[in-house]
Amino acid sequence: MNISEQLNNERLLSEQKYKQDDVNLKIIKIRQEIEEKKKNLNFTLNIETSDFYEDQIKQLVRKHFFSDMPELPETLKVLHDFSGSETNEFSQLVNNLKHSFKDSFASLNTEYSYIKNQLDSISRKIRDAEKSAEDEYISDLRQKKDALDKRILTIEKEIETLHIKIGEFNNQIKTYKQRQEILRKKIDDSTEYSEKEQKTKQLINILQNYIGLFKAEKKKSLEEKMLKGLNTLLHKENFITKVEVDISVTGDDIDITLYNHKGRIIDKGSLSMGERQMYASALLNALVDESDIDFPVFIDSPMQKFDEQHAANIIKYFYPNVSKQVVIFPLINKELTAKEYRQLQPNVAKAYLINNITTDSSEFLTTTPEDFLNTYNEIYYAN
Known part of the structure; x- marks a missing residue:
């Protein structure tokens, strides 16, 4: 029994289970009734006769009351126990194998026969071509074929070389894209820096304008203070009526021009030694005043070139x-007389004398402003 028949019998067995039970039940009832009737018989039935009638009853019940039930082998066992859907799927598979596979196999067999015939035909042509190898036309075709084969090999090598170059170019493109990204970031940064640069330039312009105004203000202030200082120190009235200060762009150099009451430039080389000293003193006073820095001023040979009036102005103002x-640092009696010192003394905080001990050494002697001249006279005029 094949699998398909087994599955079909199992299906029928499952469907007829209840009908079979009903058949057996009816047969049992009939046998029971017959057994009851046998009790009233006045003769005895042998076993063979009894078995015969029982078998006939079973067959007749099935024949007349359950004729639609197929006979199944009594030894049938359930081997697969498939569900209805599983049984249908299996049946469909069997049908496909019986019909579709058969058609496919026939088609493949036909195609195989066709291809085999084609192959045989090509083989014959090849054999015929090989037999005609000595033919000039065939020889020419072979040479062309060989040339084309070589050309194909050359082209394949060129293609391989081009593939390698394409790979290299792709790597270069990747590198260039990375560089492009770096440059893009730099451009973004430069744009940001450009904005900062513009802001810096604006600030620089503001500072330059401020510096220009500051220089102009300082220039004017220095001119006014120098003119005031010169008019205070010089004893010539209206000798200098205008001072012009020219400050270089860097601020490192200052050029000063003096004008007289006629508006003409005064040549500083024409000034006397005392006037030059007054000019230098007025310039120093103006610069110190403009600097706003309290630094000490050291003056050597203070009034060597001054006349009496200029010296008085220097001491006083x-x-x-x-x-x-x-x-x-004056030389007493030569650069600073006793009269001039007494004019200066109210403003003197401390006084020192440099005493020459030998030709190679000297010392500082501390004295008081009041005793300064007396101490000097005692040391140098004791004899």
């Missing part, structure tokens, strides 16, 4: 005002 701390 310049030394007390040029700085908070002024250190003067």
Whole structure:
């Protein structure tokens, strides 16, 4: 029995289970009734006769009451126990194998026969061509074929080389894209820096304008203070009526021009030694005043070139005002007389004498402003 028949019998067995039970039940009832009737018989039935009638009853019940039930082998066992859907799927598979596979196999067999015939035909042509190898036309075709084969090999090598170059170019493209990204970031950064640069330029312009205004203001202030200082220190009235200060762009150099009451430039080389000293003193006083820095001023040979009136002006107006701390190094009686010192003394905080001990050494002697001249006279005029 094949699998298909087994599955079909199992299906029928499953469907007829209840009908079979009903058949058996009816047969049992009939046998029971017959057994009851046999009790009333006045003769005895042998076993063979009894078995015969029982078998006939079974067959007749099935024949007349359950004729639609097929006979199944009594030894039938359920081997697969498929569900209805599984049984249908299996049946469909069997049908496909019986019909579709048969058609496919026939088609494949036909195609195989056709291809085999084609192959045989090509083989014959090849054999015929090989037999005709000595033919000039065939030889020419072979040469062309060989040339084409070589050309194909050359082209394949060129294609392989081009593939390698394409790979290299792809790597270069990748590298260039990375560089492009770096440059893009730099451009973005430069744009940001450009904005900062523009802001910086604006600030620089503002500072330059401020510096220009500051220089102009300082220039004007320096001119006014120099003119005031010169008019205070010089004893010639209206000798200098205008001072012009020219400050270089870098601020490192200052050029000063003096004008007289006629508006003409005064040649500083034409000034006397005392006037030049007054000019230098007025310039120093103006610069110190404009600097706003309290630094000490050291003056050597203070009044060597001055006449009496210029010396009086220097002592009265310049030394007390040029700085908070002024250190003067005069030669007594030559560059600073006793009269001039007494005019200066109210503004002197401390006094020192440089005493020459030998030709190679000297010392500082501390004295008081009041005893300065007396101490000097005692040392140098004791004899």
